Amino acid sequence: MTQWEDRDARRTDAQASYLDVMTTPGPGPQYVYYDAGVVGFVFGEMWSRPGLTRKERRWVTLSCVGAADATVPIESHVYAAMKSGDCTLEEMDEFTLHFATQMGWPKGQAVNMAVITQGARVAQEAGEPARSPDVLLWAEPTTPDARRARGTAAYEDVMRAAAPDARTAFRGLGYLDYLFGEIWTRPRLTRKERRIVSICCAAAIGADRETEAHLIAARDSGDLTYEEVQEVVLHFAVYLGWLLGSKLDDLVVSVWEDAD
């Protein structure tokens, strides 16, 4: 019998997938939210799909739970990302900084807090002392002109398009100088990883123009294939809902169709 023919085998497989991803046993079937939802569908069918690595699925998930301000899921996914060995403490810290630029520092604060507490928990369970990450400090101080040149070059590399005019304080100091010049140029997360995070965050809060710009750049740079981006959409929909998923799916199809 296949998974589709045997309810018990389907549930057993789903529980095994939950344990594998979350590193703790999943909840039982006492609520339909668990049975038909979290365990049956999310872990039984979604996490085991091909097309993205498990680590890439973690960035989608972490972006979405952070965007949703979901305290308990933030903690459990931050914990599982490190406990499983998929992500280091340094990568989680770098993710927090990138996420904070996308969604604002207040939403970043909840993720940072979880990285601190869950990092300590993982260390304790391994019999090691809690530690701070090995910090890569902020960009060297430089002149305003050098900052602008660095931001403009980074924008063009990341977005595969001419940089916008720095006609407002935001567009110059915030967007070009800091976001592109001082965040996107940092190591520890690949451009593909930062891209996945940025697409999920932009789609999470309805920044359609930014979402589309990142999809186009992902396509043109080769950061994401059409198969990969479809998996991003499906995984995103699980964590932020079918309504936003549907909107992102439409954008993806229009961007990839434009290329044909």
Add this chain to the structure above:
Amino acid sequence: MTQWEDRDARRTDAQASYLDVMTTPGPGPQYVYYDAGVVGFVFGEMWSRPGLTRKERRWVTLSCVGAADATVPIESHVYAAMKSGDCTLEEMDEFTLHFATQMGWPKGQAVNMAVITQGARVAQEAGEPARSPDVLLWAEPTTPDARRARGTAAYEDVMRAAAPDARTAFRGLGYLDYLFGEIWTRPRLTRKERRIVSICCAAAIGADRETEAHLIAARDSGDLTYEEVQEVVLHFAVYLGWLLGSKLDDLVVSVWEDAD
């Protein structure tokens, strides 16, 4: 004197409405947020309006507090929904599953947690043991083709339109097979109730195309009259703000005007 002529009578009526809806006494007038806001306007003027049943207003409210990630209001409204006898534990569990598909599992988690804790509280106050809901398990396993056929048929029944092409992983496996085929076909919430939840969730996160599609389907299926949908908008605006309310109101007017 009418309510409009007597400040004291107005406040007394508002406090009585608060007690009736929330099943606990309302806060006093020590903050303008309470006096001119929560008690005076929300309970004094909104909950007592005609056009929707109190149970229907609860689905609007629960969708909005869930979308807003508002921990304390989620708890107090989940409690009041069950304590008042308006909603059973099984209906609340089914709502949580439907809500999770609209807004993602992380936001569903906070609602699920409140259903568990507040369900136990209601049981304890009634002198009964806490219990799990009587679970209606997930759809029987079936083949991918049968799943697609079921999802397509459900989409056409619910949305009153031809099903979209399953051209991406999301649109097929996520949207048609699971959301329509395995969620909308479940019992315990009526199609009208699921519609109200879906409209509120879609409007909450700016999924305009989905909002409009549900409004058109609500109109064409007879799920909501123009009077009813106006009350949905007003109640939604109270719980997610005048800004999103204004946007939803514009959509409603354009959909109902198109029909004339």
Add this chain to the structure above:
Amino acid sequence: MTQWEDRDARRTDAQASYLDVMTTPGPGPQYVYYDAGVVGFVFGEMWSRPGLTRKERRWVTLSCVGAADATVPIESHVYAAMKSGDCTLEEMDEFTLHFATQMGWPKGQAVNMAVITQGARVAQEAGEPARSPDVLLWAEPTTPDARRARGTAAYEDVMRAAAPDARTAFRGLGYLDYLFGEIWTRPRLTRKERRIVSICCAAAIGADRETEAHLIAARDSGDLTYEEVQEVVLHFAVYLGWLLGSKLDDLVVSVWEDAD
């Protein structure tokens, strides 16, 4: 050496700015989220900018942390706003009411709770008993016709445009009568302050039409100069992210360009 040439001086200045704004010492450099983010950029570069008063920057910040449902930042910024002497308890209460009309009462609840607890903390630290604000009660009861006239007049004054038809329950009772007639006409926050809050809230949840209407009214009424609105955008982007900031920046540029 200038700030741009000396890393240590840059960090010292940033820590001093943090202490000045937040009234408590900032976190150290152990996480890049702090070093390159919160302290280095947000407090080192953003709060010290000209163009808005510190009190005005607080309204931007409070609107954004409230919109983001960020529990710890809500508490720390509500505390700092009162502890610094920038905002009175009465102003914070009035802000909560205005914010609740923009984002819904559930999100207002978290702000109200912080005003209560942090107000008590500030009083205790000053050796004073905790107190409730001096409440300005709700609008005097009046007839439906007088309410409509009051709301219509307030709308036209605030929005610098003809009031919309009250063709739905929301547009009449909710939008004109209550929001404009009974909230915007209240004292304690200036029209400019309510405008800043409304723009930030509208941009936070993607109510583009409302955002644009407030930007036009801000421009035409003289509530905000082009320099000031640019600072609102940059400060907003810090607290709700570059993605929404980018969208608001585009709207601002198009509104101010239309005027030329």
